[in-house]
Amino acid sequence: MSIAEIRASGRAPGIAAAVACITIAGVSLALSVPLLAFAMEARGASGLFIGANTAMGGIAVLVATPLIPRAAAAVGVRPLLFGALVLGAASMIGFAAIEPLWLWFPLRFMLGVALGAMFVLSEFWITSLAPPRSRGLVMGLYVTALSLGFAAGPAILAAIGAHGFTPFVVGAALFGFAVVPIVLIGDQAPRIDRPERGRGVMFFIRLAPVATLAAFTFGAIETGAFTFLPLYGVRVGLDATSATLLGSAVSLGNVISQIPLGMLSDRCDRRLLLIGVAALCAFGAALMPLASASPVAFFALCVLWGSIITGLYTIGLALLGERFSGVDLATANAAFVVMYAAGMLGGPPIIGVSIDLWNPHGVPVATALMLALYAAVALIRTRPTASP
Known part of the structure; x- marks a missing residue:
């Protein structure tokens, strides 16, 4: 459509x-x-x-x-x-x-x-x-x-x-x-019925882990990587101004790609697409230490990486809409936002510890590992007997 x-x-x-x-x-x-x-x-x-x-x-x-x-x-x-x-x-x-x-x-x-x-x-x-x-x-x-x-x-x-x-x-x-x-x-907002007992946020986190864990992973990486990416840029040899612009490069990628990614998700299995997004972004993060030797290559990689990573949020929301409606959709959306916020709280400490343990490449390594872990969990959950 x-x-x-x-x-x-x-x-x-x-x-x-x-x-x-x-x-x-x-x-x-x-x-x-x-x-x-x-x-x-x-x-x-x-x-x-x-x-x-x-x-x-x-x-x-x-x-x-x-x-x-x-x-x-x-x-x-x-x-x-x-x-x-x-x-x-x-x-x-x-x-x-x-x-x-x-x-x-x-x-x-x-x-x-x-x-x-x-x-x-x-x-x-x-x-x-x-x-x-x-x-x-x-x-x-x-x-x-x-x-x-x-x-x-x-x-x-x-x-x-x-x-x-x-x-x-x-x-x-x-x-x-x-x-x-x-x-x-005017008064055209959708109505929400009272949620059934036992069908709260935790219920939908367990029922739709592929979508809600996508929100957690994106929240952790968006906050953690955006916090430490400029610091990583400085430590691999960029000046402070150029390092700060790495975040802008990722944001530029976010803007240019979400409509094509959303349209693609209308034509394929959204669970498999989320796995592909996570795996591709894990590979992109793993390439950052190599690309950092060339500022042009590093910025280009950040734009490309940013154009894909936000797909975890876009496609995750679309997957919830595919599965649920009414009050269940509202509660599933609440679960999605809760997991995103949990990721925002957990991501910076994880990446911060990583850069202390492996200076300077702990930032891309931790990012790649989190994405790979999500892809592995989502792949397990896509088995025919598992819930998306």
């Missing part, structure tokens, strides 16, 4: 509204991460304090996200999404207005709760409306838009500066602006 056929199905406005909402919120998220780090450092916070405060957002996602499907069943998807956007805006204003830094921990928790709810509800909305024949295409469009939003956040911060109240007000305003597409579309 093409984009024109999606429009003809009458589902395009609802999909576009949800994509626009989470993309605008993603701009604010991407702006807030460096902004809060800069603000805490300017006020004398230690690296440990900044890291602990950042981790609080991930803890909030792990704690609150399993409750979102039940809350959405009680109050509705649209009202709960509105509430999450308001909570996100209030958190940003709180960071600007509240002086004691220890109070930034509950504020960071609030922001994490808001973001967890936004992602679960938006992704459920998008996946449930996506026509089965083009679910991968829709998820590719969504992830591409979200990637562009993440890229825009730091650019906006660079333009307005990281000092004073202005960047916090801009961040809050972006959350407010994200309400607009949901208001314009």
Whole structure:
């Protein structure tokens, strides 16, 4: 099914509204991460304090996200999404207005709760409306838009500066602006029934390990590799500016490939495609020590690697939409986000230990091993007697 056929199905406005909402919120998220780090450092916070405060957002996602499907069943998807956007805006204003830094921990928790709810509800909305024949295409469009939003956040911060109240007000305003597409579309959000007892997040993690472990693996690698890739670049001989641009090279790859990958997933077994993505990216990570001898080759490899790795997220979401619907899809989406957040918390320590044990090549080696482990587990789970 093409984009024109999606429009003809009458589902395009609802999909576009949800994509626009989470993309605008993603701009604010991407702006807030460096902004809060800069603000805490300017006020004398230690690296440990900044890291602990950042981790609080991930803890909030792990704690609150399993409750979102039940809350959405009680109050509705649209009202709960509105509430999450308001909570996100209030958190940003709180960071600007509240002086004691220890109070930034509950504020960071609030922001994490808001973001967890936004992602679960938006992704459920998008996946449930996506026509089965083009679910991968829709998820590719969504992830591409979200990637562009993440890229825009730091650019906006660079333009307005990281000092004073202005960047916090801009961040809050972006959350407010994200309400607009949901208001314009009217009350067309999908409904969620109350989840059955025993069919919570852990149930769906066990029931759909290929998809949910893809989220964990991607979260671990996205956060860990992006954190240490610039450091790795410096240690293999790049100057600081060039090393920093390695992350941009990976992000460029993310943007250019998700639609083709999504379309490919509409035409083949998504479980096998996830295994292929992980295996190919493991091979690409293993090539990084060789490619690092040439800056041009290294940057080209990072673009190519980045163009494939985000497929774990895109195809994983499409696989959930293929398997589940209704409240089961909402809870499976919550499981997906929980696993992604768990990966974000676990990835940096794993890669950090690896670079200490093998300096400098611990970064690509640990990345390759995590991807290879996921591919092996997913391959086992694709046996005819196993659940996807």
